[in-house]
Amino acid sequence: xxxxxxGLALDLRKVVPYKTGSWRTLMPVNIMQTPPCTNSCPxxxxxxxxxxxxxxxxxxxxxxxxxxxxxxxxxxxxRVCPHPCEAGCNRRxxxxxxxxxxxxxxxxxxxxxxxxxxxxxxxxRKEKVxxxxxxxxxxxxxxxxxxxxFQVKIYEANSEPGGWMRYGIPSYRxxxxxxxxxxxxxxxxxxxLECNVKIxxxxxxxxxxxxxxxxxxxxxxxMGTSIKIPGEDAQNVFTGVEFLKLINSGQIVxxxxxxxxxxxxxxxxxxxxxAKRLGANVSVFYRRTRVEMPAITAEIDEAMExxxxxxYHTNPLKIITDEDRVVGLLCEQMELKEPDASxxxxxxxxxxxxxxxxxxxVIMATGQAVDYDGIEIQKQNDQWISTNENLMTSIDGVFAGxxxxxxxxxxxxxxxxxxxxxxAIEDYIExxxxxxxxxxxxxxxxxxxxxxYTHEKRFSKKAVSIHTRLKNFREIYPSIDHQDIIxxxxxxxxxxxxxxxxxxxxxxxxxxxxxxxxxxxYEFDLDFCKGCGLCAKExxxxxxxxxxxx
Amino acid sequence: xxxxxxxxxxxxxxxxxxSGHRACGGCGQALAARLVHDAxxxxxxxxxxTGCLEVFSSPYPDPxxxxxxxxxxxxxxxxVASGVEVAYKALKKGPVNIIAQAGDGSTADIGFQCISGxxxxxxxxxxxxxxxxxxxxxxxxRSSFTPYGAWTSTTPMGNKxxxxxxxxxxxxxxxxxxxxxxxxxxxxxxxxxxxALSIEGPKYIHILVPCPLGWGHPGDLTVKICRLAKxxxxxxxxEIIDGKVTNVQKIPVKVPVEEYLKPQGRFRFLFKKGVPxxxxxxxxxxxxxxxxxxxx
Numbered sequence: 001x002x003x004x005x006x007g008l009a010l011d012l013r014k015v016v017p018y019k020t021g022s023w024r025t026l027m028p029v030n031i032m033q034t035p036p037c038t039n040s041c042p043x044x045x046x047x048x049x050x051x052x053x054x055x056x057x058x059x060x061x062x063x064x065x066x067x068x069x070x071x072x073x074x075x076x077x078x079r080v081c082p083h084p085c086e087a088g089c090n091r092r093x094x095x096x097x098x099x100x101x102x103x104x105x106x107x108x109x110x111x112x113x114x115x116x117x118x119x120x121x122x123x124x125r126k127e128k129v130x131x132x133x134x135x136x137x138x139x140x141x142x143x144x145x146x147x148x149x150f151q152v153k154i155y156e157a158n159s160e161p162g163g164w165m166r167y168g169i170p171s172y173r174x175x176x177x178x179x180x181x182x183x184x185x186x187x188x189x190x191x192x193l194e195c196n197v198k199i200x201x202x203x204x205x206x207x208x209x210x211x212x213x214x215x216x217x218x219x220x221x222x223m224g225t226s227i228k229i230p231g232e233d234a235q236n237v238f239t240g241v242e243f244l245k246l247i248n249s250g251q252i253v254x255x256x257x258x259x260x261x262x263x264x265x266x267x268x269x270x271x272x273x274x275a276k277r278l279g280a281n282v283s284v285f286y287r288r289t290r291v292e293m294p295a296i297t298a299e300i301d302e303a304m305e306x307x308x309x310x311x312y313h314t315n316p317l318k319i320i321t322d323e324d325r326v327v328g329l330l331c332e333q334m335e336l337k338e339p340d341a342s343x344x345x346x347x348x349x350x351x352x353x354x355x356x357x358x359x360x361x362v363i364m365a366t367g368q369a370v371d372y373d374g375i376e377i378q379k380q381n382d383q384w385i386s387t388n389e390n391l392m393t394s395i396d397g398v399f400a401g402x403x404x405x406x407x408x409x410x411x412x413x414x415x416x417x418x419x420x421x422x423x424a425i426e427d428y429i430e431x432x433x434x435x436x437x438x439x440x441x442x443x444x445x446x447x448x449x450x451x452x453y454t455h456e457k458r459f460s461k462k463a464v465s466i467h468t469r470l471k472n473f474r475e476i477y478p479s480i481d482h483q484d485i486i487x488x489x490x491x492x493x494x495x496x497x498x499x500x501x502x503x504x505x506x507x508x509x510x511x512x513x514x515x516x517x518x519x520x521x522y523e524f525d526l527d528f529c530k531g532c533g534l535c536a537k538e539x540x541x542x543x544x545x546x547x548x549x550x
Numbered sequence: 551x552x553x554x555x556x557x558x559x560x561x562x563x564x565x566x567x568x569s570g571h572r573a574c575g576g577c578g579q580a581l582a583a584r585l586v587h588d589a590x591x592x593x594x595x596x597x598x599x600t601g602c603l604e605v606f607s608s609p610y611p612d613p614x615x616x617x618x619x620x621x622x623x624x625x626x627x628x629x630v631a632s633g634v635e636v637a638y639k640a641l642k643k644g645p646v647n648i649i650a651q652a653g654d655g656s657t658a659d660i661g662f663q664c665i666s667g668x669x670x671x672x673x674x675x676x677x678x679x680x681x682x683x684x685x686x687x688x689x690x691x692r693s694s695f696t697p698y699g700a701w702t703s704t705t706p707m708g709n710k711x712x713x714x715x716x717x718x719x720x721x722x723x724x725x726x727x728x729x730x731x732x733x734x735x736x737x738x739x740x741x742x743x744x745x746a747l748s749i750e751g752p753k754y755i756h757i758l759v760p761c762p763l764g765w766g767h768p769g770d771l772t773v774k775i776c777r778l779a780k781x782x783x784x785x786x787x788x789e790i791i792d793g794k795v796t797n798v799q800k801i802p803v804k805v806p807v808e809e810y811l812k813p814q815g816r817f818r819f820l821f822k823k824g825v826p827x828x829x830x831x832x833x834x835x836x837x838x839x840x841x842x843x844x845x846x
Binding site for chain 1: 561563565567568569570571572573574575576577578580581584585610611612733736762768769770771772773774777
């Protein structure tokens with residue numbers, strides 16, 4: 001035995017430290033929970049993921065790849081999405097939510113500017129899938145299938161792809177060249193596109209079901225419905241859909257001086273703002289009030305900024321014509337009574353309140369429906385396609401999604417549906433039952449320790465002045481500075497994911513939080529952790545949680 | 551100058567006070583001891599009085615100390631540290647950081663005359679007081695740092711005297727550096743330790759260290775309680791450099807003392823069915839006096 005110095009009975013270098021981990025009753029674990037932004041995003045985008053990449057690495061390229069894992073159209077969504085993610089953001093209870101929408105646009109624009117390419121997950125499979133309609137649902141479904149190696153062909157009835165994004169959204173909200181570049185990127189994955197082909201008219205539906213392993217119907221709701229009032233067949237009376245399609249196909253419409261839009265949805269807002277840019281004197285007639293308007297709030301705000309007149313409680317009764325041209329609109333006033341089936345208050349006419357408004361053009365933007373010409377399929381309420389929970393329709397192997405299934409919704413919802421349909425189609429072709437793991441629970445403000453965050457000003461995008469923007473159809477929000485967005489990304493709370501604040505590492509009284517030499521992340525040394533819970537309490541983003549000892 | 555400021559503000563983690571000690575879960579003193587010694591670095595001698603810190607960190611054969619450690623009696627860590635400093639001088643060795651450290655009982659009551667002597671003789675020693683506001687090691691007896699109204703085993707009806715203000719007493723010895731700190735702001739604490747060690751002469755740092763056992767709060771609240779002590783004004787954070795109070799940490803949002811008292815078992819009897827008694831008003835008065843005095 002080695003001789004020890006005087007007074008020592010044990011060699012201290014050989015003593016194993018006392019493992020205080022045995023005292024523990026609760027143990028800390030890292031749990032990556034769902035942040036509220038992703039939870040409220042209809043497309044399921046990894047918002048925290050791309051914002052953290054921006055904040056930590058200032059790497060727009062990686063951020064673009066994170067974002068396009070779910071959403072193939074970031075530059076488009078960054079412009080037109082009503083961003084429910086921002087309403088979900090936990091920062092709203094602290095100061096103001098993050099400008100996620102602007103960040104998405106900046107990342108999307110970066111992808112277009114530097115021509116980044118989508119990556120394929122699986123190189124090639126022999127199965128073929130037909131996608132009908134190249135709107136957001138169809139494109140998203142085709143994108144996700146093509147990434148998984150399927151051979152996809154898109155059939156589009158119009159002469160250019162994009163669906164309602166191309167023919168419905170005016171170019172001051174979404175310039176055509178942005179949409180076109182994004183669609184080209186999707187098609188580069190090896191997707192075939194055939195335009196000017198209407199399924200059910202040019203090619204029968206049976207042809208698709210016979211020649212393809214699966215079919216996805218992303219028909220959209222591109223048929224305007226009217227409320228059937230006398231005088232509707234007069235010249236210069238359009239449905240909202242017709243009017244926008246004409247404008248977005250580059251045709252000239254003589255709108256005259258007085259322009260009346262009937263309806264309160266997004267199509268109505270778009271028609272009104274387009275007409276304002278064409279120099280008309282525009283009013284929007286709606287039979288309820290602003291609160292009940294189904295349009296996106298920001299759209300209504302911008303329309304109001306642009307001096308568009310809103311007449312509430314006004315219901316058209318008759319279009320007054322002279323020699324087959326519109327000259328006026330007879331309306332009556334309504335009052336609001338108890339809610340109807342849709343939950344909105346029910347308007348009831350007031351007797352003897354009829355009055356005539358002069359009009360040169362009338363737009364009936366009162367509803368949209370699916371164009372079922374030549375497609376036989378089971379419907380719900382005689383209106384929308386009915387599907388099961390895997391988005392499969394009454395025909396085996398035919399899936400559907402987007403507005404044609406859900407009614408009028410947003411681009412992001414359609415993209416989310418496309419993604420869901422793509423994985424359902426994959427499972428259908430492979431004959432698998434989808435193993436759906438429940439997503440981890442969502443983090444809310446009450447779970448966070450906001451002491452460690454500082455108040456910062458929210459990024460706000462600057463609009464072109466109203467005077468300038470009404471002169472042309474150019475985008476009303478000019479491009480966004482990349483540095484501003486990185487600063488904005490640094491505001492992200494990173495709910496439910498470590499952002500290396502080092503609190504756990506510094507506060508552990510037992511030094512039981514170590515930096516892993518392999519990953520560089522913080523990890524628990526359970527030999528010494530006494531389970532006091534200090535790290536979990538002081539973790540700002542609720543990434544550390546205490547659980548029962550295993 | 552910037553480099554020096556950066557050096558002072560850098561957070562240190564060297565694990566010189568290692569895992570495996572027997573402190574309770576969430577112990578503020580264990581946390582403070584690690585932060586202090588990591589800031590001081592390897593070239594340090596720790597002179598520790600009898601007390602919790604010595605008991606839980608130094609049992610043979612596996613002490614937590616990775617630096618030279620000298621255990622002294624309850625009353626004399628300051629005297630022992632003075633001796634170490636003089637011995638280094640006599641042997642013409644050094645320089646070395648000498649940190650005398652003890653709990654509040656040893657500092658304020660039993661060892662006070664040794665500390666006063668050390669300050670008066672002007673030894674180049676940093677004295678760190680881990681203030682957990684009672685004799686926790688022996689079973690929560692009252693010390694002269696026990697705050698007004700607190701329960702201890704010797705003041706079952708609540709303490710009737712006010713806390714001794716040792717930082718100011720130390721400063722009145724004319725020593726060059728006095729500071730107060732808590733464990734919640736580790737950056738500030740480590741900066742103060744490094745600043746103190748860069749100054750020649752006797753220095754004093756007073757650190758508030760919550761004791762989950764003696765204060766009666768869950769171990770995970772250690773840091774939060776410290777923060778509340780600061781934000782209520784009950785524990786002012788300041789430095790005294792050459793007799794002048796400077797770097798007073800302002801309270802961002804003032805918090806009523808109830809917030810601080812309620813999570814702690816030792817103050818629980820001050821609330822009758824949730825309604826604060828007169829003592830709470832008295833504690834609020836102490837907090838307000840602190841706020842006024844130090845302009846928090």
